[in-house]
Amino acid sequence: MNVGVVGATGYSGVELYRLLANHPEVEMCNVYSSSLDKVAYTEIFPHLQEISGEQINAINAEEMKKELDVVFLATPSGISKELVPELTGSKAKVIDLSGDLRLKTPGEYEKWYGKNPASAALLDNAVYGLSEWNQQAIKKADVVANPGCYPTASLLGLAPLVNSEEIKSQSVIIDAKSGLSGAGKKASLTSSFAESQENFRIYKVHQHQHIPEIEQQLQWWSGKKEKITFSTHLVPMTRGIMATMYVELLKDWNTESLQDYYQSIYESSPFVRVRKKGSFPSTRDVYGSNYCDIAVELDERTNRVTIVSVIDNLLKGAAGQAVQNMNLMFGLEETTGLTQFPIYP
Amino acid sequence: MNVGVVGATGYSGVELYRLLANHPEVEMCNVYSSSLDKVAYTEIFPHLQEISGEQINAINAEEMKKELDVVFLATPSGISKELVPELTGSKAKVIDLSGDLRLKTPGEYEKWYGKNPASAALLDNAVYGLSEWNQQAIKKADVVANPGCYPTASLLGLAPLVNSEEIKSQSVIIDAKSGLSGAGKKASLTSSFAESQENFRIYKVHQHQHIPEIEQQLQWWSGKKEKITFSTHLVPMTRGIMATMYVELLKDWNTESLQDYYQSIYESSPFVRVRKKGSFPSTRDVYGSNYCDIAVELDERTNRVTIVSVIDNLLKGAAGQAVQNMNLMFGLEETTGLTQFPIYP
Amino acid sequence: MNVGVVGATGYSGVELYRLLANHPEVEMCNVYSSSLDKVAYTEIFPHLQEISGEQINAINAEEMKKELDVVFLATPSGISKELVPELTGSKAKVIDLSGDLRLKTPGEYEKWYGKNPASAALLDNAVYGLSEWNQQAIKKADVVANPGCYPTASLLGLAPLVNSEEIKSQSVIIDAKSGLSGAGKKASLTSSFAESQENFRIYKVHQHQHIPEIEQQLQWWSGKKEKITFSTHLVPMTRGIMATMYVELLKDWNTESLQDYYQSIYESSPFVRVRKKGSFPSTRDVYGSNYCDIAVELDERTNRVTIVSVIDNLLKGAAGQAVQNMNLMFGLEETTGLTQFPIYP
Amino acid sequence: MNVGVVGATGYSGVELYRLLANHPEVEMCNVYSSSLDKVAYTEIFPHLQEISGEQINAINAEEMKKELDVVFLATPSGISKELVPELTGSKAKVIDLSGDLRLKTPGEYEKWYGKNPASAALLDNAVYGLSEWNQQAIKKADVVANPGCYPTASLLGLAPLVNSEEIKSQSVIIDAKSGLSGAGKKASLTSSFAESQENFRIYKVHQHQHIPEIEQQLQWWSGKKEKITFSTHLVPMTRGIMATMYVELLKDWNTESLQDYYQSIYESSPFVRVRKKGSFPSTRDVYGSNYCDIAVELDERTNRVTIVSVIDNLLKGAAGQAVQNMNLMFGLEETTGLTQFPIYP
Known part of the structure; x- marks a missing residue:
């Protein structure tokens, strides 16, 4: 599988990268940013030196649609409701970690987020990704709204x-x-x-x-x-x-x-x-x-x-559950790439 | 005023010392311990070097009764119910920071602390020292049960x-x-x-x-x-x-x-x-x-x-409220010695 | 004494306020900011609620010269070299906590700070305020360059x-x-x-x-x-x-x-x-x-x-040593207002 | 490979367990303690619930010699100099994380550790396991003295x-x-x-x-x-x-x-x-x-x-380098089981 992480310079983004780069079914993990282009990922994250050869690229929906099987959106609220419509109609499934697609009632989004909501069609299409309780719908979903922490x-x-x-x-x-x-x-x-x-x-x-x-x-x-x-x-x-x-x-x-x-x-x-x-x-x-x-x-x-x-x-509350949902969407074992033990102490 | 702190090597004890040694109405502040005798206080607390000349002494109820106007008990639960009876009948008032004298029903103490309670007479005599809400009783008290944090x-x-x-x-x-x-x-x-x-x-x-x-x-x-x-x-x-x-x-x-x-x-x-x-x-x-x-x-x-x-x-939840109660018991302004600003950041 | 703190919204500034508001020889402590004017000090620092009635004012050199005995500059580097010349020639002594007046060689300042240095006259006039080792000069100084931490x-x-x-x-x-x-x-x-x-x-x-x-x-x-x-x-x-x-x-x-x-x-x-x-x-x-x-x-x-x-x-490395220098400059006991015990734990 | 961790209740011990239980060449990872016997490992470490089925056993050199390919000693100093001689002469190789076998001069050990040193023969036989600089010797070693942090x-x-x-x-x-x-x-x-x-x-x-x-x-x-x-x-x-x-x-x-x-x-x-x-x-x-x-x-x-x-x-300074040394001793790729990314943030 080829995957992409949008918002890869944030904490959820780099945690997604950590999980996906080590995921046995993932071949390629592209990283995208809304503010950077053609910058080595290790410039931003020195802890990835000699680990990551990735380059951060600007968001390019056309390229994503062609190359990627799944796009993770680890962006602030307000961005994915623009980007997701550009990605639909392709093979690329979307897992959205922002809050944009979680509330089914546009008015509620407006009230609590103070921003314009996504379109009703998009909200209808997005499946709430609480992995343990919505498995059947997640498995068939094209767009998953990953739950908040x-x-x-x-x-x-x-x-x-x-x-x-x-x-x-x-x-x-x-x-x-x-x-x-x-x-x-x-x-x-x-x-x-x-x-x-x-x-x-x-x-x-x-x-x-x-x-x-x-x-x-x-x-x-x-x-x-x-x-x-x-x-x-x-x-x-x-x-x-x-x-x-x-x-x-x-x-x-x-x-x-x-x-x-x-x-x-x-x-x-x-x-x-x-x-x-x-x-x-x-x-x-x-x-x-x-x-x-x-x-x-x-x-x-x-x-x-x-x-x-x-x-x-950052894991079950963001990147981890997102990968768990990816596993469900692609018919993989739910735990694939997610068997890290807790770090203690 | 001459005061004494029993349990002076603990956190509430040394915080009491900090407040009392700087209290304008306190002349002498003795420090006592149940485990140490004749040890320089600075041996235990190097941060008091060149500040404190005190020596930690073993608990001596007779001496306390003669010399002290008020004794603070910053001891673990189980000790003050023995010590307070020895101190009563003297000029020394007692402010007990342990939990021993707070519960009026002996059975409740036994149930929650898992230890033998103080005598009913002692419990009756102890005034609950929530300074803001029990001022009249505190002002007349010989023994104050300082509230928990x-x-x-x-x-x-x-x-x-x-x-x-x-x-x-x-x-x-x-x-x-x-x-x-x-x-x-x-x-x-x-x-x-x-x-x-x-x-x-x-x-x-x-x-x-x-x-x-x-x-x-x-x-x-x-x-x-x-x-x-x-x-x-x-x-x-x-x-x-x-x-x-x-x-x-x-x-x-x-x-x-x-x-x-x-x-x-x-x-x-x-x-x-x-x-x-x-x-x-x-x-x-x-x-x-x-x-x-x-x-x-x-x-x-x-x-x-x-x-x-x-x-x-350690202050309003222990040593600070204890000094506030001392002020009330001795007819001083409630804020005497307690005007430290919060430390920020 | 009437004193003023410029840069009172920073950490050294608010620590100066804590010391000066409790200093027995200080009657009035004004607070100034380069970015705020006519704002209650407690708006910025809720921990001072019911403690401080001060209002933050814009910097006003004329007023300072008239009203204040000493002005503390707790400003970023680059500001005091402008402000100090405006204050000199008045009764107001200056204690500068920024790095602007510490280096006697203008070229060194330029090299290490990457900014234009203060005038040679101003640098000459400023006394390096390492309290323990420069007491005689500090006592006679109009302008003290408070040492770095x-x-x-x-x-x-x-x-x-x-x-x-x-x-x-x-x-x-x-x-x-x-x-x-x-x-x-x-x-x-x-x-x-x-x-x-x-x-x-x-x-x-x-x-x-x-x-x-x-x-x-x-x-x-x-x-x-x-x-x-x-x-x-x-x-x-x-x-x-x-x-x-x-x-x-x-x-x-x-x-x-x-x-x-x-x-x-x-x-x-x-x-x-x-x-x-x-x-x-x-x-x-x-x-x-x-x-x-x-x-x-x-x-x-x-x-x-x-x-x-x-x-x-923030104390011996900034606000505390500044007050110590004020004490020296005004013939007070060196420890006035500075006898706080270390907070432990 | 079958491996054992002695001192498995300590921080290096449980970190060894984390690495070894996920190591692709390790089939069985026994855990031993000098103070516990027949206690579920999850009793001590609730973070391993549903992960570890191991039982902590008392140290049993005979059993180790029979069953294990390598024994890790994550014990305080003073223990392994007794245990290692009991294990030698078997197929079980030893990686000692305590300081007992690092200093070649018995007198130096006595001087700095204040304990009796291991026998000269044992010290001679132990190879200092600084993986990057002693690879040839480590590869042939029966006993490795894992370096200090x-x-x-x-x-x-x-x-x-x-x-x-x-x-x-x-x-x-x-x-x-x-x-x-x-x-x-x-x-x-x-x-x-x-x-x-x-x-x-x-x-x-x-x-x-x-x-x-x-x-x-x-x-x-x-x-x-x-x-x-x-x-x-x-x-x-x-x-x-x-x-x-x-x-x-x-x-x-x-x-x-x-x-x-x-x-x-x-x-x-x-x-x-x-x-x-x-x-x-x-x-x-x-x-x-x-x-x-x-x-x-x-x-x-x-x-x-x-x-x-x-x-x-706990990794390159203890458990990680120990596993790296195990890889070298058994002819495995040096990085086997050690490719975890740094956790950030």
Whole structure:
């Protein structure tokens, strides 16, 4: 297979390159940028010296359509809704890591992203790429909207209970924490070391653009409008997301029965690992890997359930899940090229 | 005033020393340890070279009773319930930073701390030292039970709404995050750098000993039994606590009216600062200071309220509040010796 | 005294404000910026809420000359050489924290800073403010060129041996390490958290503009041209500098005699602390304080001497030493307003 | 191949497991511990859940001799000198990552490690495993003494100039910096997060046990006794070593000729990457990989050469080089199982 990464100078882009250049079914991995042309990839990333011979090229949709089997868009929001239409009608499938194609209702995109939405046809055509829960549609998709990092961690943790309609309506609270790489590779005072180190911050309270993405999926599963309370925090670390979630149940469960249920649901999902009683995941447990580790525990005193879900935001939350979706789209084993162990310590 | 710090080799102890040695009303600050005797304080803390001439001495209750006006106990749980009875009946007032004297019900202490409780008489005599909300009792107290770090951050954030009975019963969820110094000065694998750095962890889920402390105070305020859901996380930083709290209200409020209400409640509290709309505190905003910064915002989509409260766990969460309580007990201005600005960056 | 801080929105500027607002002899502390006017200081620094009532004003030399006793310039290089001439001829003394007035040879400034130098008259008039070694001149100065952070740590460590001509010519090697706040408060990819965390970097190898500053002072002391080898590294921390220095001696010393000599030299310097045998300083030992901690030890196997010197780059390396110089210029006790203990941990 | 890792619960041990379990020529990877027996490996390392089915077993030399082709000893110093003799005389080759077999002179081991040395016969038989410079001997070895982390970084940087006798005798100064994982997986106050974060420390000044290891190798190359000055520092990060080295040359070189020379020397070494003029490596450039990145630059003002060398201490400085040596010993391609890209960011 020949693949291309657009936005290859960003963090998700270079992580895609790391995965794809080592993927056994990928022969050629082109790298594209909207700001650079004909620059050695190692100029931007010295850690790839003697590893990558790639040259960054300007985006060229015609060339991509001819040469590539799949194009990954690791671009900021606002770009792929222009580029994807140019690519369709070719053999090149598209996996879009930006938020442009995730929300099915154009008005919601406008409201939360503050930009013009993609066309309704394009939104209709794009399949939401939550690999574990949308496999059949992903396998047939031409365009996949790769989920956001927070939605991936949150939805994998909520899915078993929401799908079986066990959760009390409107009871979902998600307290999410992320490392700084989620903000992307950029110069900003807020993301600077001196402002971030030895600091724990809350941001975009009640306003994060991942709120409608999570709610849309919850509604697909439960059939009911769901409003969540969702908070996002910045942790002084580079990679990793933890979503700590609080829900109320409609029926009686205990911790063991919850864990057994989660384990049965995710038995055949190679990247979701459910913890046993008394064990909770840390972000380090999945660092550098495509795993999502989940714990679920009943608070017997309040009868609420606490669900903890961790991912590496650049892998299961971005590049890793994108490659997982590529594997599904091309009929490969889901884990191909994604068997890296977590890096510890 | 002559003061003494027991447990002076720990993090809260040395922070007490920093505050007390610079306190304008303190003449002498003795330092005591349960494990060391006749050792120069600078042997343990080279950063105090040429600053401190103190010698660490073994605990000697008789001497303390004669010489000291106030004794701070910055000891692990289990020690002060033995030591405080020895000190009472003297001029020496006691401020206990361990958890031993906080829970009024001995059975609760046994259940959550797994140790034998202090005597009922001692528990009765100890005044809970949440400075902003218990001033009259603290002023008359001989023994103050200094609040825990998580309870301080949480209770200061919840107090205005709980006191006025605005919160729906059983709706309080506290998602708390702390830096590593909260675990104390000790050798442990869990607290080691390599295990903690670039890692975000959840611990003691539904089992933290600060749960009954918070619930006891909520009940005092509301007159009703309150069960909270409480989660604690470790952030890869040394100092700082953030409590993100979710509550449901009984009546209609909006963000402005909530903020106005909080501002009016804390108008005369020099260490509690309430944020204006759209501004949220970070732990760095209070680093090295005795402030507690609070933001409150209605989630209009779900009608839940998010309350954010930050403190420096070693100051407002331990040594700072202890000195604030000393000021109250001795009729000094509440802010005496506590006017350090937050250190930034 | 009435004082002003120009560049008050930067890290050295806000640290100056922290020291000066708490300085017992300072009545009024104005804050100025080259980019902002009539903005509440707390807008920029929420950690100063309820602490600072100051308003940031545009630079106004006329007003400063009338109202202020001393003006601190915490500006990037290139600005103070314009502003200082406007201020001279008034009662306002100037302490310049930028590099503009440190190098006496205009050509050297041009070569290392790549900008036009200040006038020769201005350079002549400016006194190099290494507080411990230039006290008499500082006391009489109208304009003080406050030393750079690396030169302060390096020169305080080298001074005793260089002044007594004990060091073999051209043998000085300085391997210096700094936290990220040294780069200033700015948005830059290099300074971003994700690029800096879990990373140790070397930069400006053989090219740092502090090289001629150190060499100039060494020459003043030894009377001989000195060329040093000087390397600078970035440590993933916010504050702190360590200079590890390697020198060859002309005569026989041992570790004890070296330490005794250093201790005798710095006996009356309240901010320089010399370590005893076997003890070496860490940057944390001086965090948040104006101390410079020094250790010196002979490597008996190679007969070279290793000198270790640590400072907080924002205090002894910038704002702290500036206030120390103000104290000297105005006949105050050297330690006035500078007795903060190091923050630990 | 069947392999075993002794000391599998430590950081080097679990990193060896990560590499060996993914090594294409390794069929079985047993894990052993001196303190545990019959414990699931995932009990100790939850990040290996659903990845590892291994059970930790007690050390059993007889079984190892029968079953294993190679045994890796990732043990503290003092253990392998007992265990290696039990393993010899079997098909099992040994790669020892402890320091026990590196120093050829028993007296030197005693002096620097403060323990009894291994037998002279064992020391004679052990081949020093600096992969790039000792390939022929490693290929034929039964026992390899895997180099220390600091020596690997230092020697790879010094080798080209020392081997060609270009360096002025006794002129080598090595200023080395390491992340905290180098101290191993253990509970110690010094390694705790609160003591390490936002702190830069120097330790074991002139006394590190890697000094004689480096000097021994320099002497093998140059034929002359070499005494180096060697300083070690702790950086608040988990992985990574940088050695900044200062040497004086006997003949005239310039930066380009030095870089060309280094590039020619390491042309066929797949894991050593030499930087071009103006580019210097950071520890992040090799994080999680087996690379050693080197820059060399003449300081034209002093005629000294600065050499910068970075490695990941757990890979090229421990587990990675050990697997590289295994590849050499068994006639495999040197890079087999070691082609992981550096993790960025």
